[in-house]
Amino acid sequence: MTKPRRPTLAVWKFASCDGCQLTLLDCEEELLAVAGAVEIARFLEATRAVRPGPYDISLVEGSITTAADRDRIQAVRRESGLLVAIGACAAGGGIQALRNRASLAELTAAVYARPDYLDTLAESTPIAEHVPVDYELRGCPIAKGQLLEVITALLAGRQPVLPPHSVCHDCKLAGQVCVMVAQGIPCLGPLTQAGCGALCPGFQRGCYGCFGPMEQPNRPALDHWLRALGVGTAAAGRLDGRFDPRLQALAEDTGD
Amino acid sequence: MAQVQGVALNDNQDPDTRRLVITRDGLAVLLNALRRHGYRLIGPRLGDGAIQFTDIDGVDDLPQGWTAVQEAGHYRLQRRADAALFGYAVGPHSLKRYLHPPRLRLWRMHRDAMQGCSSDSGADPGGDPGGDAETSDRDPQTTAPAGPFAFVGVRPCELRALAIQDRVLLGGQQIDPHYQARRAGCFIVAVACGSPGGTCFCQSMQAGPGLRDGFDLGLTELDTDPTDPPQGQRLLLAIGSARGRALLTEIPHRPATAAEIAQGERVVARAADAMGRHLDGDGLRERLLAVLEHPYWDQVGARCLGCTNCTLVCPTCFCTSVEDHTDLTGQYAERTRRWDSCFTGDFSYIHGGSVRQHRAARYRQWLLHKLATWHDQFGSPGCVGCGRCITWCPVGIDLSAEAAALAAAAASQPGLPTAPPADPSPAPTSAPQPAAMPARRHE
Incomplete structure (x- = not known):
């Protein structure tokens, strides 16, 4: 054979x-x-x-x-x-x-x-x-x-498992504490697609969006909240999604 | 200790109304005794800026002298003036993490050249209820060595959530054997809530802040003066089960004085007055079901990130999805169950697309299930007022405020048809209403 x-x-x-x-x-x-x-x-x-x-x-x-x-x-x-x-x-x-x-x-x-x-x-x-x-x-x-x-x-011959949900989803599966809620660290996890295992939040850092946009990212909502917190918009500093320009393009897009 | 592990789920047939007092040292003995009897201790512990609910070794791991300030989208640890052991409201984790774990291998299969295929449940051969979670070095909390769980510091809202999970996962025609195995042996040391958080509303949901039942041992921590030494903490103790009473024989304790009992009642009464949130549950189901098409849902949908945090921190959300994995040799396959959420597109995906395309529809599904259709499906609300979904929403969406706004909208539109009242005692085997179907996909 x-x-x-x-x-x-x-x-x-x-x-x-x-x-x-x-x-x-x-x-x-x-x-x-x-x-x-x-x-x-x-x-x-x-x-x-x-x-x-x-x-x-x-x-x-x-x-x-x-x-x-x-x-x-x-x-x-x-x-x-x-x-x-x-x-x-x-x-x-x-x-x-x-x-x-x-x-x-x-x-x-x-x-x-x-x-x-x-x-x-x-x-x-x-x-x-x-x-x-x-x-x-x-x-x-x-x-x-x-x-x-x-x-x-x-x-x-099967479909790969590549969920398009947010980094937050995997962060919670891993049992990690939200760095944004508990420490005020700006984090792009809610906008970013999972797949990394929520690596950066697991090391007490905010997600910087290198996995690009999740399925329906709502960046205006996150920007609004971050402005209210006084940490600027997601477009500020390392949070501008520079690793995946598709996150930058979302400033006015509610993804819905 | 056979009498500890062999007791059935609701071992509350023989209430013991005595009120006893233990000290911090007594609590230390209690926790050590649980470990000695083979329990895996899960309790509150400081870590990564929060009071987590995780493996503890003993009383020294408790967050003594700490609390947390909680508001919508906001959680900060803070020192207390006193040395309270349990002076905080619930953190990000719930019992769900251990009894209905985030990832669970359901079965695995090996291909054998001589014998064809062999499969097994994937569970630890020792029958250990803690050992069948997927092996993952990023998720130590579900893979740590086993033993039945002893949960320490369980709040009344958490006990209510446990009762709801029992109803959902054990109370119908289909029972979840994984939950059943993990639930059956667990020992619960509950603690009445003396320091509600800014997002708490268990009082509104009639879940707390005092203890009623559902525990093996129930504690109420008495106030101390900030000048008292940390060893001076005293806790009222109630016996909730035969195994609780059996364990108590190993713990130094004394009867409570009338003054101490009154002091414990004051702690709970003060907590009831200190709830950070309120939700008027009167007729809420009918009012919410009357505004299914209200534009307010779109307003919430515009703020919602669709990130799924609310559902994953919720102690009663139970939805899962199933994933299949294979290896490079083609000789091995496994099926894994993981937490899913009604806020993802895949969750309601059927032929042709997702049933709920927009976040407004997903938020409506979730809120209505929690506060309205859960009644029809399981005979109670699916919300216990723990406030986690409010605290841990990254943009502070407030379930209590959204529900109140929608209920007010219903009141201002008297012409709208109202929903028929829920059957107060639906048969455990009745089929769920289509609108309330939580879509446990692929199962």
Whole structure:
């Protein structure tokens, strides 16, 4: 009896820091099992050896920021069975999308000695603005548990469990005390999608929204409350949702 | 100690009306005795800016001399002038966390090349009611070693919530065996409320602040002078069950004086006058059901975050969802139950979409279930007046104020049809009303 062919997995990088694909190596205990369950056909962070496509599963990290990448994502899509966008950059545009709110010429002049060397698009955009995306893993970086959940679900032919509810929901499941109510720490948990296990509130910090908007975020309501508390709006400081620009876009949107 | 663990759920057939007094040292002996008898002690303890309800080792872990200021969307620990052991109102956690845990593995299955599949309940082989929660290093409270629970510092509102959970999870045709196993062996040391919080309204819901029944041992902490030493705390003690009486043989105690009994009554009377909130329950069900389409629901929906905090801190909300997980080898699968909430879209998702698309509809579902349709379904309100949903709402939405506003709206629209009165004693096996169906999905 021949063993069934293992699904092939490819990892692709666009504008990103590599932290999300590093999560695959971070699986450590499960890494051998992953390698046993899928054929890792293209993963440059692990090996230069690349098997030719097409690939059954593509993990796509990073946002689209150059004309070359805009073309390359089309090729990746053509070579991929299931395309999974991984991380805040791929899902929402990432921290580099801060430039979407400013003048590109002014920014590049402020940052680079020779901005004329740059060949870049005016905006950083998520993968789904360019090609159809089958699943989206949120976070900066993604959660290892969610990555394994998607891989095991695809192997078993079931839907992955990726609830779109708020970080608060998982914070309460974990039995953590609300940092905003009990300590007055501004927290984006009520607006942000779960998946991290409510990591930051568990360490007495406010959620900064790296998992992007939950299913129906009501940012005006949270802004109103934070203003009344005298801690400014969710747009102030680290609470501006800079890791996922989709949270920034919600200022006037009640999400309902 | 067979007589401690072998007693049935409501062991209150033999009320003992004696009033006794124990000291802080006596309480220490009591807690140690519970541990010695194999109980897992769960009680109040300071942590992460709140009085949590979590594992404790003994009397030294109690938040002596602390209280918490509570308002809508606001909770702050504060030092008390005296050395009260139980001088605070309920915190973010309730008994639900232990008896109806946030995550529970229902079963698991292994594929075996030789024998096909084998499955089991996922429960600890020792039959331990505390050991079948999902293993997760982020959730130590439900995975700590087992033993039947001894809950210490249970408030009257919490006892009422427990009675409601008993009705919901054990009182119908379908019983929840997980809740039943955890509930059956637990020992309850209740404490009358002497310091209600700013969001408390148990008096309105006739759930507190004094103790009636539903406990094994019931305490009322007597006032002390701020200059008294911390060891000087005295607590009135009432016996609520045979196992409570049995345990008392190991605890130093003495009869209460008439003055101490009167002092205990004053503590409770003072608490009744100090409720931070009020909810007029008179005809509330009918008034709320008369304003189903009132625009006020949209007003609340505009403020609501849909974050689910209110439902998860509520000691009576019991809804769950079920998730399936597999592993990388394809040789293992498990089914997990977790708390869910009527404030998520997935909760009411059926073919074609979510039944309740907007937060206004979800808030209406929740508030009406708590205060109106719960009567039809379970013969009581689903609210105990603990105030948690008010305190722990990140934007301070106040159930008591919203209900009052809606009831007032009903009063100002006399032309609206009113709901028929609820059957005061619905048969335990009657099917729930469709409007009140709490949608325990996939079960």
